[in-house]
Amino acid sequence: xxxxxxxxxxxxFDDLPDAPQPIYAKLKQAISxxxxxxxxxxxxxxPSESEVVKALGVSRMTVNRALRELTAEGFLVRHQGLGxxxxxxxxxxxxxxxxxxxxxxxxxxxxxxxxxxxLESAKATVExxxxxxxxxxxxxxxxxxxxxxxxxxIQIEERIVNANLAPDYDKQDFSLHTSYEYLMSVAxxxxxxHLVEAILPSPIECERLRIKAxxxxxxxxxxxxxxxxxxxxxxxxxxxxxFQLFGHFGR
Amino acid sequence: xxxxxxxxxxxxFDDLPDAPQPIYAKLKQAISxxxxxxxxxxxxxxPSESEVVKALGVSRMTVNRALRELTAEGFLVRHQGLGxxxxxxxxxxxxxxxxxxxxxxxxxxxxxxxxxxxLESAKATVExxxxxxxxxxxxxxxxxxxxxxxxxxIQIEERIVNANLAPDYDKQDFSLHTSYEYLMSVAxxxxxxHLVEAILPSPIECERLRIKAxxxxxxxxxxxxxxxxxxxxxxxxxxxxxFQLFGHFGR
DNA sequence: ACAAAGCACCTGTCTATACATTTTAAACGC
DNA sequence: GCGTTTAAAATGTATAGACAGGTGCTTTGT
Numbered sequence: 001x002x003x004x005x006x007x008x009x010x011x012x013f014d015d016l017p018d019a020p021q022p023i024y025a026k027l028k029q030a031i032s033x034x035x036x037x038x039x040x041x042x043x044x045x046x047p048s049e050s051e052v053v054k055a056l057g058v059s060r061m062t063v064n065r066a067l068r069e070l071t072a073e074g075f076l077v078r079h080q081g082l083g084x085x086x087x088x089x090x091x092x093x094x095x096x097x098x099x100x101x102x103x104x105x106x107x108x109x110x111x112x113x114x115x116x117x118x119l120e121s122a123k124a125t126v127e128x129x130x131x132x133x134x135x136x137x138x139x140x141x142x143x144x145x146x147x148x149x150x151x152x153x154i155q156i157e158e159r160i161v162n163a164n165l166a167p168d169y170d171k172q173d174f175s176l177h178t179s180y181e182y183l184m185s186v187a188x189x190x191x192x193x194h195l196v197e198a199i200l201p202s203p204i205e206c207e208r209l210r211i212k213a214x215x216x217x218x219x220x221x222x223x224x225x226x227x228x229x230x231x232x233x234x235x236x237x238x239x240x241x242x243f244q245l246f247g248h249f250g251r
Numbered sequence: 252x253x254x255x256x257x258x259x260x261x262x263x264f265d266d267l268p269d270a271p272q273p274i275y276a277k278l279k280q281a282i283s284x285x286x287x288x289x290x291x292x293x294x295x296x297x298p299s300e301s302e303v304v305k306a307l308g309v310s311r312m313t314v315n316r317a318l319r320e321l322t323a324e325g326f327l328v329r330h331q332g333l334g335x336x337x338x339x340x341x342x343x344x345x346x347x348x349x350x351x352x353x354x355x356x357x358x359x360x361x362x363x364x365x366x367x368x369x370l371e372s373a374k375a376t377v378e379x380x381x382x383x384x385x386x387x388x389x390x391x392x393x394x395x396x397x398x399x400x401x402x403x404x405i406q407i408e409e410r411i412v413n414a415n416l417a418p419d420y421d422k423q424d425f426s427l428h429t430s431y432e433y434l435m436s437v438a439x440x441x442x443x444x445h446l447v448e449a450i451l452p453s454p455i456e457c458e459r460l461r462i463k464a465x466x467x468x469x470x471x472x473x474x475x476x477x478x479x480x481x482x483x484x485x486x487x488x489x490x491x492x493x494f495q496l497f498g499h500f501g502r
Numbered sequence: 503a504c505a506a507a508g509c510a511c512c513t514g515t516c517t518a519t520a521c522a523t524t525t526t527a528a529a530c531g532c
Numbered sequence: 533g534c535g536t537t538t539a540a541a542a543t544g545t546a547t548a549g550a551c552a553g554g555t556g557c558t559t560t561g562t
Contacts, residue, residue, distance in 0.1 A: 081554035198491035216467025240449035332525030
């Protein structure tokens with residue numbers, strides 16, 4: 001609850017595809033985009049319901065529904081009498097925080113850094129197109145990043161990115177933000193799937209992770225979509241001795 | 252969409268604590284109770300919004316909110332023009348189906364069988380009480396079951412069960428139903444958490460799973476609650492070469 | 503000066519109404 | 533009898549209005 005002033009609302013609906021969808025859905029999308037793109041910072045106060053009503057000429061109940069659902073999804077925190085604020089944690093990491101390893105490491109009070117090992121642009125091979133689950137001959141980016149927690153390797157992140165949706169992926173400075181953060185800003189994910197396995201990594205990977213050849217690793221393969229388009233396919237490799245997944249479900 | 256008739260609504264608010272809470276919340280609680288208690292079966296049609304309005308004298312928007320949120324939470328499925336139905340799948344298995352390995356094996360068209368290795372009744376040790384997260388000196392059951400898929404070991408299921416909630420756990424025939432199925436029938440879970448790790452199993456476990464000592468395994472530790480009471484804590488061990496977890500998330 | 507009351511603003515909920523869209527079934531025309 | 537139209541019912545969304553309750557600032561009273 002640091003900021004009290006509310007951001008401008010004139011450009012709320014910018015950069016939004018004008019696919020026919022309900023007002024509340026457009027509002028949700030616009031607001032979550034503001035948040036994931038970083039235009040609205042964590043703990044910043046966002047416009048009140050009545051402000052949005054006045055600015056956009058919609059009903060308060062419609063705004064209320066959008067804000068309520070975004071709150072349930074973890075984007076926002078609301079306080080009666082005070083206002084609505086951008087939430088600390090991310091919605092989709094309610095189950096698996098590994099989306100953004102930098103954030104998770106920071107949450108444990110540890111130091112995070114990363115090394116960019118590979119970053120290249122290419123036409124997708126047949127195999128990569130299969131992995132992405134898209135029609136062939138898409139332009140793609142491929143990146144490999146090694147993440148550290150307190151200078152100990154914690155994750156190898158291998159990623160194929162749909163160049164159509166993230167045209168500037170190769171121009172990013174991944175020491176400033178993770179690839180996940182950049183991808184969320186240009187193509188916020190709406191769906192995803194992951195596959196979790198226990199494997200023995202390759203010798204090269206063992207070396208990079210500084211582990212013995214016999215140490216099992218958690219491998220998470222994940223594909224994420226924005227609408228109907230696949231955004232990225234990632235393979236995350238964690239040393240079993242330094243990492244575990246935590247999940248919670250409840251009715 | 253099998254049943255067309257709607258269940259009775261007179262007793263909707265029975266068995267509900269009359270803590271001061273909003274109408275929509277009471278409705279949600281009452282309906283989810285009908286479902287988890289089995290009074291409303293899967294795929295059964297539930298009363299329409301207007302029926303609830305007439306029966307309970309509340310606004311349709313209030314009913315709509317309750318049903319909409321329960322749908323988002325996976326309890327219900329709604330079809331415009333048709334009605335509202337009890338959802339097929341359990342909410343918590345949307346991510347991890349390993350709750351019921353027998354069902355999952357059957358879904359793959361394979362043969363499932365299991366061997367009961369250990370089944371004993373005891374007072375909880377301090378360590379077990381810690382694992383269960385309850386006050387000490389609870390009566391518990393402990394079981395170890397080996398599950399096979401097509402006669403190949405696929406899971407070691409080690410489990411501690413709260414005897415207060417499942418008093419007849421030791422009298423079950425686990426060749427007829429899995430422990431998960433029995434526990435769901437006597438104490439339907441409302442919450443759970445799991446911890447996923449890649450580990451190297453012990454020599455005994457390697458022998459039971461018929462794997463080499465160097466083969467990594469996926470270990471899932473899971474605790475589940477029914478209301479405020481913990482029901483069971485389980486440790487599930489899967490050979491990495493024969494098993495992977497699949498999850499899906501979407502907005 | 504200081505405490506109390508008042509007030510503005512915010513979220514939370516509930517209601518009543520309206521219209522759109524989808525589906526099924528009944529009524530109708532031939 | 534068969535295809536078409538129509539109507540009813542259900543969900544989906546949007547609006548306007550009302551009141552409750554929480555928070556913080558301002559005004560008022562002493």
